[in-house]
Amino acid sequence: MDGASDPRAAGEPDPAPDGGRYGTGLFTPDATGEDERIDYGALAYDAVTRARLAALGAGPGWRCLDVGAGTGTISRWLADEAGVDEVLALDRDPRFVRADPGGRVRTMTADITDATLAPGRFDLVHCRFVLMHLPEHAQVLQRLAEWVVPGGWLVVGDAIDLTTAQSPSSAYQRVMTAMWLALRERIGTDISWVPRYPQLLHDLGLLHVGAEIVVPPLTVDAPITAFWKHTWSGMRDALEAGPFLRPGELDDALAELASPSLAALSPGMITSWGRRS
Template sequence: MTSTTNPERYGDRLFRHSNEGEDKRLGALTRAFHAASTARLTALGVQPGWRCLDVGAGTGVISRWLAGTTAPGQVIALDRDTGLLDTAGLTNITVLQADVVNDTPDLAGFDLVHARFLLMHLREREALLAKLATWLRPGGWLLVSDAADLATPTSTSPALRTTISSLWKMLNDSIGMEINYSRVYPRPLLNAGLTNVDIGVDLPVVRAGSPLAEFLTEHLVGVRSQLLETGLHPDILDDALTYLNAADTIDLTFGMISAWGQRPAEASP
């Protein structure tokens, strides 16, 4: 049982980067949403010379894209666990291992602060979002992206509906993850004093062999024992896994809601 005084967090036990298959799980998630994320970043005007911070950098795919796009600008790839962070061959990326909730890294003056699938996993999400906004230079952009389960409740597969519902509840109960946190966007960015605030939604299709089907498969297999402890019947879980990988499956599950805003420019004296 998780202690109420020291509750489990993402990466303590579940989804630790050293867990077997975690690189494959995160890699599939990255492929599912990489094009959407880079399109959002491109629309914000990311350009050579920018100084960028990628918070919760994971495997470093977005950090590497930013490094290539902003060179000779500098990118800081920050994560609590940098075990999967790959920055090989790029001299304009600095890796920073830090816990953005409990540590106080000296960060400021960024043209861009980016965080994808981070805030939804943290109980301190609202306070952290406000902190991220303070790390921007005047005129700098914050882009945050988190999941929202916009479609699984209406899936034609009863097994998938039941299994995914059990998954979200288990993760909320165990590590405090909120699958639909992003539905509050863009209000927290407005509360942080940002301007030019907007939101966008990306909802990839699930079909056999798709990155999202691979991610969900790895996700469910990795937490199988925890799901069964909640009372989910193993046959229902197995039916859901079969459905995700069936040749005729075409469905929708969770998507990504992104929100962005700009720190106001300082007033002239």
């Protein structure tokens, strides 16, 4: 989502030398099946996110901001199931945010790295799988905290890889490692800092800071397995153009993901939260 956790430790190139970004350098919304790929990620992690937001009290009377809304699964849950009053689904390209029948989900096309962005103040600011792709993640995290009303919650989540480095040597293990290196080189993705989320939120002055990690099982029928299949297939050129893989290794790894004997642990997600005083 080290070698696998911190490519810099192995002396790899600096991130994104060409200035590429998520959604432009890779994973463009125009790519065939990109919405399906995002939905598989949502199927893998939405239950965890929903449980956390419910535990924090998300419900009637709340105004919520969903940053990097993807296909809008969390935005719609907040409106339709949690019953919040209003959700603003913010994304650089919100085309995949499907309509909310109740009309409580609005979309906003915006770049979260724009320092002039001012979407308002919210009882909940939720941001998942966004900051890991941004070199300026610290500045953006601070702005997210500023958009939370006193007494409201900031909830952030990103990928954490606790398993790849310890996995048996295989095509799957080599492709997962290569993926992190290629993402860092092409679009600046960096997950080496995400375990510091609790400290970062504390340093921003948030209270009642907490965190949890989920590591999904990697089995042949699991949504997370389909997510990795789509992700690797969608970045095939980047994986095979670099010095990371031998010819045919990506196809070998995809075959491993399709094997009924697949039984492993995927990289996972860390979620951290804090309340504004």
